[in-house]
Amino acid sequence: MKQAIHPNYQKVVYMDVNSGFKFLSGSTKGSNETIEWEDGNTYPLIKMETTADTHPFYTGRQKFADKGGRADRFMKKYNMQKEEE
Template sequence: MKKGIHPDYHKVVFQDSVTGYKFLSGSTKTSAETIDWEDGNSYPLIRVEISCDSHPFYTGRQKFTQADGRVDRFNKKYGFANK
């Protein structure tokens, strides 16, 4: 294999944006945001839209119901204030 062409593989924490579920896994992705994990180390934090904790295929049911619109969900998710 050629040297220097493969990305760095390291541990990161993925967090489900909907349920808050977090898990530690290996990835080549990186993030400027970090989180302190249960083992006392600090890892990059990557927020994901859906994970095994919130996907209906894995859970067998919907875990949440949304009554508000798309714009309201976006603003609430990313912390924008109502104007």
């Protein structure tokens, strides 16, 4: 293999922001945030909107139907207010 052309492959912790579910995996993606894992080591933390823990295809049901639609979640996430007509 050629040297210095491959991305850095490392262990990272993925966290589902909807459920708080976390899992350890490998990735070339990094993060400025870190978290201490169950093994006592500190790993980069990558936050995700949907994982197998909350996706209806894997769970067989919608877990968070009460959170509003996509537009409502976007507006809340970026502290925007809907314009009244």
